[in-house]
Amino acid sequence: MLPVLRGSPDVTNGEDSPPTAQARRPGQAGRTRPAAGRRTVLWAALALTTALLVLALLSLLVGTGDAPAGRALAYLLGVPGARADAQLQLAVGDVRMPRTFAALVVGAGLGTAGALLQAVTRNPLAETGLLGVNAGAAAGVVTGLTWAGVTSAYGMLGWALAGGLAASAVVLLIAASGRAAGSPLRLVLAGSALGATFHGATAYVLLGSRSTFDEYRYWTIGSLAGVDASAVRAMAPVVGVGLLCALLTARPVSALALGDDAARALGHHPGRVRLAAVGAVTLLTGAAVALAGPIAFLGLLAPYAARALAGPRIVAQLLLSALVAADVTLAADVLARVVMRPWETPVSVLLALLGGPLLIWIARTDRGTLTGGAA
Structure with a gap:
């Protein structure tokens, strides 16, 4: 009797052996894994959205202003007596609401x-300050304070956005020239070089102007305190355009993961x-930095967490990264109001303290690495 080879047809009954039958149906396993991946992304998005709503409500109920949580909730529910309270209107309507929306805008933009x-540069350590946008925004603020006589927060907002956009424009011009036009290495090198130049120029101006330094330090510390509704209304459309551009470029960027x-x-x-x-990164980062100052680390942490949940799918990474960053920003801002009452801790400091251990855990589990994939 001839031996039956593994993976060959069974000569006794003429049917395929299980390994061969499984090999002839590769689509079954191929369909199961993406379906499971989509379910993971959907559940993650649902959980992050739920957390976002809870944190937004908590941000409206807790913190800035002398307004207890119960009275603040009555104001939000439209109770006539609470709506007529001028103190509640100031604390909840004029301070907490703009601050909450600012955290959403900044978090979604930076995430x-x-x-x-990180996807377009194929560098899992890339962050939003890599293109010189943060340094350009800082240089814009210093320029406005020193030579344009800017005294208002709204004026600093405009100068920060203009500086960030100008810095990114120079980086794009440098990266678009030469034989390796638009390459990831050229973008990173141009952004790093220009960022170092702007940092040096900013430090030189600050050393010669005490008044400029006093105004600048409140902006550069990275905080959502003092953000008003007009600033949020000014920057929200810029972030919206940036988000739309990011979604439109997601599939072409996904194709780049396969190689040029x-x-x-x-x-x-x-x-x-x-x-x-x-260009999309510039709009998102410029608006976020102009609104809240140069909040670093967030644009590095959120994509790692998103990749751990979404895998290589670029569109899912963008969605989950925006949700993760918005959740983290809101949580850090709420904590910033209560951990050192009656004073506040800068949001950027809390983000580093909260996000550092999480990023270390993700790096140790090897779940945040960049891999090729489809949108």
């Missing part, structure tokens, strides 16, 4: 920008795709 920047040659074969121009993605 999306970080995820897109494969992306060209699919009809994409790698240099143009990278420049378009960096």
Whole structure:
């Protein structure tokens, strides 16, 4: 009797052996894993959205102003007596609401920008300050304070946004020139070099102007305290445009993960795709930095957590990164109001304290690495 080889047809009954039958049905396993991945993303998005709503409500009930949580809830529910209370209107309507929306805008902007920047540069350590946007915004604020006579927070907002956009424009011009136009290495080098130049120029101006330094230090510390509704209304459309651009570039950026040659074969121009993605990152980062100051680390942490949940899918990474960053920003801002009452702790400090251990855990589990994939 001839032996039956593993993986070959069974000569006794003419049917395929289980290994061969399984090999002839590869689509079954292939369909199961993406379905499970989509379910994970959906459940993660649902959990993060629920947490976001809870944190937003907590942000409205706790913190700034002498308004107890019960009275603040009555104000939010529209109770006539609470609505007529001028103190509640000031604490909840004029201070806490704009601050809560600012945390959502800043978190979503920096989280999306970080995820897109890491994908387009293929660098899991890339963060939003890498393109010189933060340094450009700081230089813009110093310029406005020193030579333009800016005294209002709204004026600093405009100068910060203008400085960030100008710095990114210079980086894009440098990266778009030469034979390796639009390459990730050229973008990173141009942004790092320009950021160092702006940092040096900013420090030089601050050393010669005590009054400018006193005003600048409140902005550069990275905080949502003092944000008003007009500033949020001014920056929210910029972040909205940036989010739309990020979604439009997600699939071309996903094709870049396969390599430039494969992306060209699919009809994409790698240099143009990278420049378009960096433009979206600039809008998101510039608006967020102008609104809350240079909050570092958030654009590095959120994409790691998003990749651990979404895997290589770029669109899912952008969505989850925005939600994670918004949750973390809101949680840090709420804690900033209560941990050292009656004073406040800067949000950027709490983000570093909260996010550092989490980032170390993600790095140790090897779940945040960049991998190729589809949108």
